[in-house]
Amino acid sequence: MVRNFPPEFVVRVDREACINCLRCVRECPFGVHEYDREKKTWKRHHEKCVACLRCAYMCPTQAISIERSPMEYAPHPVWTNRVRKDIKTQAETGAVILTAMGNELPYPSYFDRLVLDACQVTNPSIDPLREPMELRTYIGRKPEKVELEEEDSSIRLRTKIAPNLKLETPIMFAHMSYGSISIEAHLSMARAAKEVGTYMGTGEGGMHVELYPYADHIITQVASGRFAVHEEYLKRGAAIEIKIGQGAKPGIGGHLPGKKVTEEISQTRMIPEGSDAISPAPHHDIYSIEDLSRLIYALKEATRYKKPVFVKIAAVHNVAPIAVGIIRAGADAVVLDGFRAGTGAAPQVHRDHHGIPIEAAIASVDRRLREEGIRHWGSIIASGGIRSSADVAKAIALGADAVYIGTAALIALGCTVCKKCYTGRCAWGIATQDPELRKRLDPEEGARRAANLLRAWSHELKEILGALGLNSIESLRSNRDRLRGVGLTEPELRVLGVKPAGE
Amino acid sequence: MCGLGGILNRYGERMSGREIIRMSCMMRDRYDGRGGGFAGYGIYPRYAEYYALHLFFRDELAKERTEELLKDRVAIIKDERIPMRRVKEIPQENIVWRYFVEVPHRFSNRREYLEKEEDYITELVFTINDCIDGAFVASSGKNMGVFKATGMPDAVAEMYRVEKYRAYCWITHGRFPTNTPGWWGGAHPFNLLDWSVVHNGEISSYGTNKRYLEAHGYKCRLLTDTEVVAYLFDLLVRKQGLSLRSAAIALTPPFWKQIERMPEPKRSAFTALRMTYSQAMLNGPFAVIITNRDTMVGLNDRIKLRPLIAASSDDCVYLASEEAAIREVEENINRLWAPRAGNPVIARLDEEVREEVIH
Numbered sequence: 001m002v003r004n005f006p007p008e009f010v011v012r013v014d015r016e017a018c019i020n021c022l023r024c025v026r027e028c029p030f031g032v033h034e035y036d037r038e039k040k041t042w043k044r045h046h047e048k049c050v051a052c053l054r055c056a057y058m059c060p061t062q063a064i065s066i067e068r069s070p071m072e073y074a075p076h077p078v079w080t081n082r083v084r085k086d087i088k089t090q091a092e093t094g095a096v097i098l099t100a101m102g103n104e105l106p107y108p109s110y111f112d113r114l115v116l117d118a119c120q121v122t123n124p125s126i127d128p129l130r131e132p133m134e135l136r137t138y139i140g141r142k143p144e145k146v147e148l149e150e151e152d153s154s155i156r157l158r159t160k161i162a163p164n165l166k167l168e169t170p171i172m173f174a175h176m177s178y179g180s181i182s183i184e185a186h187l188s189m190a191r192a193a194k195e196v197g198t199y200m201g202t203g204e205g206g207m208h209v210e211l212y213p214y215a216d217h218i219i220t221q222v223a224s225g226r227f228a229v230h231e232e233y234l235k236r237g238a239a240i241e242i243k244i245g246q247g248a249k250p251g252i253g254g255h256l257p258g259k260k261v262t263e264e265i266s267q268t269r270m271i272p273e274g275s276d277a278i279s280p281a282p283h284h285d286i287y288s289i290e291d292l293s294r295l296i297y298a299l300k301e302a303t304r305y306k307k308p309v310f311v312k313i314a315a316v317h318n319v320a321p322i323a324v325g326i327i328r329a330g331a332d333a334v335v336l337d338g339f340r341a342g343t344g345a346a347p348q349v350h351r352d353h354h355g356i357p358i359e360a361a362i363a364s365v366d367r368r369l370r371e372e373g374i375r376h377w378g379s380i381i382a383s384g385g386i387r388s389s390a391d392v393a394k395a396i397a398l399g400a401d402a403v404y405i406g407t408a409a410l411i412a413l414g415c416t417v418c419k420k421c422y423t424g425r426c427a428w429g430i431a432t433q434d435p436e437l438r439k440r441l442d443p444e445e446g447a448r449r450a451a452n453l454l455r456a457w458s459h460e461l462k463e464i465l466g467a468l469g470l471n472s473i474e475s476l477r478s479n480r481d482r483l484r485g486v487g488l489t490e491p492e493l494r495v496l497g498v499k500p501a502g503e
Numbered sequence: 504m505c506g507l508g509g510i511l512n513r514y515g516e517r518m519s520g521r522e523i524i525r526m527s528c529m530m531r532d533r534y535d536g537r538g539g540g541f542a543g544y545g546i547y548p549r550y551a552e553y554y555a556l557h558l559f560f561r562d563e564l565a566k567e568r569t570e571e572l573l574k575d576r577v578a579i580i581k582d583e584r585i586p587m588r589r590v591k592e593i594p595q596e597n598i599v600w601r602y603f604v605e606v607p608h609r610f611s612n613r614r615e616y617l618e619k620e621e622d623y624i625t626e627l628v629f630t631i632n633d634c635i636d637g638a639f640v641a642s643s644g645k646n647m648g649v650f651k652a653t654g655m656p657d658a659v660a661e662m663y664r665v666e667k668y669r670a671y672c673w674i675t676h677g678r679f680p681t682n683t684p685g686w687w688g689g690a691h692p693f694n695l696l697d698w699s700v701v702h703n704g705e706i707s708s709y710g711t712n713k714r715y716l717e718a719h720g721y722k723c724r725l726l727t728d729t730e731v732v733a734y735l736f737d738l739l740v741r742k743q744g745l746s747l748r749s750a751a752i753a754l755t756p757p758f759w760k761q762i763e764r765m766p767e768p769k770r771s772a773f774t775a776l777r778m779t780y781s782q783a784m785l786n787g788p789f790a791v792i793i794t795n796r797d798t799m800v801g802l803n804d805r806i807k808l809r810p811l812i813a814a815s816s817d818d819c820v821y822l823a824s825e826e827a828a829i830r831e832v833e834e835n836i837n838r839l840w841a842p843r844a845g846n847p848v849i850a851r852l853d854e855e856v857r858e859e860v861i862h
């Protein structure tokens with residue numbers, strides 16, 4: 001049968017400019033460029049191109065350009081090109097379609113339909129270059145009230161305060177495991193987190209020894225595979241996160257193929273070299289909220305109640321009562337991962353069709369925790385599809401305490417969102433363990449860029465606060481009065497707790 | 504722009520409303536006539552042990568329905584129309600009535616009786632404001648009352664005959680509303696139990712504060728941001744037992760940079776207050792005067808975006824938006840100063856006034 005499968009991209013090479021240096025052949029991890037040394041002829045395998053753009057940027061004469069293939073099936077509004085390609089792929093392989101990064105279907109974005117307020121006349125805006133502007137955020141349990149001993153001018157605290165993470169900016173690097181991404185990528189984020197005064201997550205792959213110097217700015221993860229989980233590991237990090245689910249693939253587990261389990265990864269994950277690393281869908285010791293509570297307290301006991309324990313869930317339909325249960329079960333923060341969250345590998349059907357938007361999840365969890373009078377028991381960390389400082393501001397105004405960024409952080413490190421992380425052949429040295437490819441990411445340069453991104457967003461957040469006439473991020477938290485909806489329906493506005501523009 | 508003023512007689516000696524009216528008139532430029540008001544403490548000595556409820560009714564029906572509710576919930580000791588003059592500047596939109604009530608004794612056999620009783624009255628106030636269309640509780644404290652309406656403060660004073668009341672503590676407010684429609688209930692002072700607040704500026708953190716208060720059972724329905732100040736003081740001081748100074752630290756905390764420079768144990772205390780009460784923090788440009796039965800507090804936002812002047816004489820402590828208002832009524836000023844951003848000025852009966860240095 002003819003394989004009638006148009007390629008997505010075409011690689012165009014300017015023959016006049018090309019000097020036959022063969023750089024593109026070495027640079028492309030997917031084998032797009034092929035040169036026959038005997039016949040001195042070129043062949044470009046367009047169907048293998050993923051538009052990572054590596055070759056185009058490495059070509060010394062800028063001879064290469066990557067374009068979207070003009071060849072497509074006849075247009076049809078329902079049987080789109082993508083639908084037809086997916087069916088053909090599955091007819092060919094008989095398998096689940098694997099993909100990476102976040103949800104690709106054109107669901108509307110609530111962030112893009114929420115606008116922020118600004119000051120005019122009656123309440124002066126504040127210039128962050130002239131006035132102090134505060135972004136510090138504490139993540140963890142707060143007491144209901146503070147008791148003090150006071151005498152004349154002296155003041156002494158009597159309430160015991162639970163351990164909290166101190167963030168100098170309400171943005172952290174999301175959990176992405178060593179194994180799914182390279183140690184260079186991990187090091188870049190760890191250094192940036194420490195430098196800026198925030199935190200990064202290890203993901204479920206454990207903490208490589210090279211990260212130990214940054215451990216006080218690292219959140220360790222306990223996931224269903226329980227890789228690397230031992231007392232030292234838990235005590236080394238600043239906080240512990242139990243991962244129940246993730247937004248990119250709610251309800252399913254993970255799988256790191258044995259061929260990616262190199263010696264270093266095997267040591268860090270504490271599994272035999274070359275063995276598949278399987279994270280089951282559920283934790284095999286958590287089948288109810290009581291079980292979760294026992295794990296939370298087991299981890300707290302193991303760390304002498306010195307580390308906050310977070311619980312991460314995918315934002316699903318019933319997210320509010322689940323999050324309330326998690327906080328009541330003893331978690332110091334609940335991490336909500338929205339349906340746009342990225343991943344290194346997920347079945348396309350899960351990535352694109354499960355879960356709910358993070359904006360709705362934040363709003364309903366914040367509301368429910370308040371209704372139950374336990375909002376101060378735990379913080380809300382939002383993640384999944386946060387693209388800019390404006391998204392951060394809107395997430396906080398809806399009720400989040402802080403956010404995690406994953407995809408945005410990788411983009412800062414050079415990722416072009418080619419969605420091929422699961423192949424382990426990342427052309428930019430991020431989602432790969434190949435020693436040659438890894439060299440492409442210099443952790444020092446990576447750290448500088450990741451830190452710059454945090455600084456730039458923090459700076460913009462300060463400007464946003466200034467325009468709102470606020471000089472501290474806590475006055476934006478849950479301040480939905482400073483948001484308005486544009487083009488949202490009544491029920492959507494009700495869920496988000498915001499008024500329509502003009503009202 | 505609005506204008507604020509307050510006088511507290513340190514020895515609890517009562518003075519007529521004349522001086523506070525003069526203070527208010529001195530700041531006429533700051534008002535536009537869409538709201539003015541006064542609160543006086545010590546005005547009902549004969550009924551001092553009863554809650555004095557000042558109510559606005561839009562019509563007889565609202566009054567009937569409210570009275571039904573009152574009869575069900577409290578014992579009415581006395582009720583009467585609040586004596587008023589006709590003034591041409593203010594259309595008589597409302598029936599204005601006062602009730603002296605007590606909580607029936609069937610609620611009194613518990614230990615934390617006083618607190619419960621105050622919560623009971625709070626609940627009653629919220630129920631009236633919330634559920635009875637056209638009824639509004641202007642004040643609910645003991646031996647005090649709020650007189651307010653849509654109009655210039657001097658006209659409001661004239662209408663309510665404010666000069667005929669005698670109080671040891673008076674506050675006033677004239678309004679230039681920019682955020683909410685002018686209506687009688689929306690004029691200042693705002694009151695809950697013994698707490699009254701007058702406010703100049705805007706609480707830009709209103710949404711955050713409101714949601715924090717709602718999680719603690721308060722209902723913010725007055726279409727204005729000032730009410731949160733009264734409720735926050737009620738929550739922090741009355742319910743949670745913070746001192747006025749600590750409440751001020753929670754509401755207008757020093758910047759983190761300043762906190763970091765503090766010695767222990769002060770730093771831990773300030774850090775805990777700021778962490779815990781982050782959503783109670785008041786942000787935006789404001790000056791407020793908060794009063795209760797024995798205290799008057801002046802407070803500015805953390806970068807002082809609205810004016811507030813404090814002064815003291817041998818007997819009295821003054822707070823006002825403008826120095827001229829204080830000089831108008833007091834010749835023998837011992838001390839007059841502009842309190843620093845975020846520092847509360849605390850004046851109490853029988854105590855020397857002090858500016859608490861928290862910043």
Ligand code: SF4
Pocket residue numbers: 013017018019020021022023024025058059060061062063064
């Ligand atoms: S890298 Fe550029 S110049 Fe070198 S062979 Fe490839 S297309 Fe030609």
Ligand code: SF4
Pocket residue numbers: 052100101410414415416417418419420421422425426427428429430431
């Ligand atoms: S991390 Fe690498 S493989 Fe994954 S999307 Fe980004 S560039 Fe592509």
